[in-house]
Amino acid sequence: MQNFVHRNPVKIRFGRGQIAHLAQEVPPGARVLMTYGGGSIRANGVYDQVLQALEGFEVLTFGGIEPNPRYPTLMRAVELARAEQVDFLLAVGGGSVLDGTKFIAAAIPFEGDPWTICSEQAPIRSAVPLGAVLTLPATGSEMNRAGVVSRDDTRQKLAFFSELLFPRFSILDPETTFSLPPRQVGNGIVDGFTHVMEQYLTYPVGALLQDRMAEAILQTLIEVGPQTLADPTDYEARASFMWCCTVALQGLVGVGVPQDWSTHAIGHELTVLHGLDHGQTLAVILPAVMEAQREGKRAKLLQYAERVLGIRDGSDDERIDAAIAGTRSFFESVGVPTRLSAYGLSGDPSEEVVRKLIARGVLPLGERDDLDAARIGALVSAAC
Amino acid sequence: MQNFVHRNPVKIRFGRGQIAHLAQEVPPGARVLMTYGGGSIRANGVYDQVLQALEGFEVLTFGGIEPNPRYPTLMRAVELARAEQVDFLLAVGGGSVLDGTKFIAAAIPFEGDPWTICSEQAPIRSAVPLGAVLTLPATGSEMNRAGVVSRDDTRQKLAFFSELLFPRFSILDPETTFSLPPRQVGNGIVDGFTHVMEQYLTYPVGALLQDRMAEAILQTLIEVGPQTLADPTDYEARASFMWCCTVALQGLVGVGVPQDWSTHAIGHELTVLHGLDHGQTLAVILPAVMEAQREGKRAKLLQYAERVLGIRDGSDDERIDAAIAGTRSFFESVGVPTRLSAYGLSGDPSEEVVRKLIARGVLPLGERDDLDAARIGALVSAAC
Numbered sequence: 078m079q080n081f082v083h084r085n086p087v088k089i090r091f092g093r094g095q096i097a098h099l100a101q102e103v104p105p106g107a108r109v110l111m112t113y114g115g116g117s118i119r120a121n122g123v124y125d126q127v128l129q130a131l132e133g134f135e136v137l138t139f140g141g142i143e144p145n146p147r148y149p150t151l152m153r154a155v156e157l158a159r160a161e162q163v164d165f166l167l168a169v170g171g172g173s174v175l176d177g178t179k180f181i182a183a184a185i186p187f188e189g190d191p192w193t194i195c196s197e198q199a200p201i202r203s204a205v206p207l208g209a210v211l212t213l214p215a216t217g218s219e220m221n222r223a224g225v226v227s228r229d230d231t232r233q234k235l236a237f238f239s240e241l242l243f244p245r246f247s248i249l250d251p252e253t254t255f256s257l258p259p260r261q262v263g264n265g266i267v268d269g270f271t272h273v274m275e276q277y278l279t280y281p282v283g284a285l286l287q288d289r290m291a292e293a294i295l296q297t298l299i300e301v302g303p304q305t306l307a308d309p310t311d312y313e314a315r316a317s318f319m320w321c322c323t324v325a326l327q328g329l330v331g332v333g334v335p336q337d338w339s340t341h342a343i344g345h346e347l348t349v350l351h352g353l354d355h356g357q358t359l360a361v362i363l364p365a366v367m368e369a370q371r372e373g374k375r376a377k378l379l380q381y382a383e384r385v386l387g388i389r390d391g392s393d394d395e396r397i398d399a400a401i402a403g404t405r406s407f408f409e410s411v412g413v414p415t416r417l418s419a420y421g422l423s424g425d426p427s428e429e430v431v432r433k434l435i436a437r438g439v440l441p442l443g444e445r446d447d448l449d450a451a452r453i454g455a456l457v458s459a460a461c
Numbered sequence: 462m463q464n465f466v467h468r469n470p471v472k473i474r475f476g477r478g479q480i481a482h483l484a485q486e487v488p489p490g491a492r493v494l495m496t497y498g499g500g501s502i503r504a505n506g507v508y509d510q511v512l513q514a515l516e517g518f519e520v521l522t523f524g525g526i527e528p529n530p531r532y533p534t535l536m537r538a539v540e541l542a543r544a545e546q547v548d549f550l551l552a553v554g555g556g557s558v559l560d561g562t563k564f565i566a567a568a569i570p571f572e573g574d575p576w577t578i579c580s581e582q583a584p585i586r587s588a589v590p591l592g593a594v595l596t597l598p599a600t601g602s603e604m605n606r607a608g609v610v611s612r613d614d615t616r617q618k619l620a621f622f623s624e625l626l627f628p629r630f631s632i633l634d635p636e637t638t639f640s641l642p643p644r645q646v647g648n649g650i651v652d653g654f655t656h657v658m659e660q661y662l663t664y665p666v667g668a669l670l671q672d673r674m675a676e677a678i679l680q681t682l683i684e685v686g687p688q689t690l691a692d693p694t695d696y697e698a699r700a701s702f703m704w705c706c707t708v709a710l711q712g713l714v715g716v717g718v719p720q721d722w723s724t725h726a727i728g729h730e731l732t733v734l735h736g737l738d739h740g741q742t743l744a745v746i747l748p749a750v751m752e753a754q755r756e757g758k759r760a761k762l763l764q765y766a767e768r769v770l771g772i773r774d775g776s777d778d779e780r781i782d783a784a785i786a787g788t789r790s791f792f793e794s795v796g797v798p799t800r801l802s803a804y805g806l807s808g809d810p811s812e813e814v815v816r817k818l819i820a821r822g823v824l825p826l827g828e829r830d831d832l833d834a835a836r837i838g839a840l841v842s843a844a845c
Contacts, residue, residue: 078700080476091717092464283697285684286705289677297670313667316462321670324713333475
């Protein structure tokens with residue numbers, strides 16, 4: 078096991094009816110900016126539930142935060158928050174609203190160009206406190222200190238991190254997710270699953286508990302994923318799916334182990350270039366990375382095959398083939414295709430993906446820094 | 462899954478050489494009271510490591526905190542801390558030192574009789590901040606908000622809880638545990654294992670991830686327990702054992718599920734009455750509770766048998782018998798006998814145990830409140 082530092086102070090309120098406790102969690106007397114996305118929370122009643130729970134507080138609202146939240150949109154919220162002297166942010170929505178709100182929280186007091194928070198990892202010295210009401214299980218943003226923001230003019234999708242950006246609290250009521258379209262649920266399942274894989278599928282370092290906890294989440298997602306798609310109002314399945322996505326990226330799975338994150342890095346470029354959903358890019362790239370890294374990840378691929386998928390027959394290579402095929406089948410069983418061709422891409426985007434990764438200066442990728450431009454190009458081509 | 466609230470802000474520094482980072486974690490300029498136990502940290506060098514890391518801080522020391530820390534001892538530390546206007550406590554040792562230091566932290570600013578913190582769960586409105594250097598994996602106190610304190614004159618061993626008693630940080634260096642006697646290591650393994658069982662072995666509520674995370678810890682302890690006893694300087698085995706004990710009681714295993722804690726409640730009385738080590742009482746009582754509750758815990762006993770112990774053959778009752786026998790075998794394989802007779806008790810202590818539990822007003826026990834005085838007496842008798 079590698080040395081590690083772990084801290085996660087986020088308070089979670091989980092379950093039916095928890096939004097009603099909002100007033101206990103928001104600091105007394107706070108001037109609140111409630112941020113949200115495209116309006117689905119108006120349709121499903123969450124908007125009204127939140128405002129009702131915050132009766133007595135001064136609440137401003139800012140809607141229209143996009144999937145893959147855009148820098149200009151977020152900067153409009155920053156201007157509003159500065160002008161109105163907001164002192165608490167409440168993100169109501171999915172990972173994009175949460176990520177965007179983390180950026181807003183950091184940008185409000187930031188001196189200088191806020192984009193450098195993403196482009197140069199400029200240090201965040203203060204942030205407006207925030208809380209969240211999660212309505213889309215997927216990203217884990219509700220219980221971590223990270224966010225990802227996109228910019229159309231420069232075609233960038235970049236992450237940022239700060240201890241100051243942990244939500245003070247996140248409220249997770251599975252019932253708020255009953256009305257999600259199947260496409261978003263499928264994407265969420267793939268996202269949670271891939272977050273675990275990026276922390277687990279590397280090489281063994283004797284972190285026995287972390288491995289088994291990762292396997293616990295993977296097994297649970299495989300169990301509940303198809304169930305929760307088949308019956309969106311099955312509370313128990315939806316609750317387990319939701320909690321899996323949160324635990325996947327709250328830290329304990331990844332402490333003391335090498336991590337990869339190449340699937341996310343490559344996937345982000347496919348979203349920027351071709352507009353694929355985040356989950357769709359992961360479903361396409363993860364199996365391709367598994368195939369490309371079958372030597373480097375051999376021991377863990379075999380462990381995953383046996384413990385998560387129950388594959389015990391055949392040679393090592395046959396079991397690895399079966400594990401990759403099993404991963405594809407699982408993603409497809411939750412409605413997310415695993416080939417680029419399924420998303421209507423006509424050509425091979427490998428060259429432009431590689432060009433953008435080179436421009437970002439993030440190569441090589443992989444837990445051993447062994448995924449260079451040539452190997453990434455080849456694996457993206459293979460994913461077509 | 463039941464509704465839940467979860468929050469755990471403890472910062473963990475895990476691994477070799479982490480004690481050297483103490484000065485980054487203790488508040489600048491703090492006047493520190495370092496608390497410790499019987500002196501083993503002097504023998505193994507941890508005492509010197511800590512003082513060296515705290516060079517530049519004003520550090521007072523208070524040694525002699527006993528296993529099952531005693532109220533009068535802790536109150537002497539409270540007097541010292543008050544007189545010396547200490548503003549940070551650093552617990553260096555195992556669970557008893559940590560639990561005792563949490564009590565000291567709460568008692569220093571407490572108005573009124575501090576014993577009421579335990580005897581009446583008197584509200585803790587402030588506490589001196591504390592940190593920890595853990596040298597004995599077992600109780601999980603390094604990453605939770607609970608403590609247990611004992612009193613000889615009234616023959617009591619009582620727990621207390623407060624959000625204010627989370628350590629600000631805990632440093633876990635597996636190398637500091639290499640010199641532990643096997644008896645303490647065996648007790649620690651049983652303690653960590655039983656903490657998970659008290660949260661897991663109840664009845665299913667659809668908390669699929671929590672179940673699998675509990676099973677992950679149980680499986681890991683079964684894997685590394687005998688290894689770490691056989692070779693105390695095997696860093697990897699010791700690190701996994703240490704991390705299992707911490708995760709066992711930091712909260713995530715027990716969120717949203719019914720919990721039991723009858724084994725601990727009964728065990729505490731055996732420690733008070735007959736001086737058995739905490740781990741020894743758990744090794745004796747847990748199998749007896751499993752047997753007594755084989756109907757109420759049937760579904761989970763079968764799940765535990767299959768997933769943790771790999772028992773798949775035989776009728777339901779045969780598999781439950783095998784699971785109870787397997788639990789005994791595991792405890793005995795780490796050097797902790799599972800019958801009271803092995804500890805030199807001549808008579809049957811069931812009557813006095815029941816009398817004390819009645820006096821404490823904690824009956825009935827069990828996740829369904831169905832362990833009454835008669836059933837507890839019978840199971841303690843059966844444990845002789």
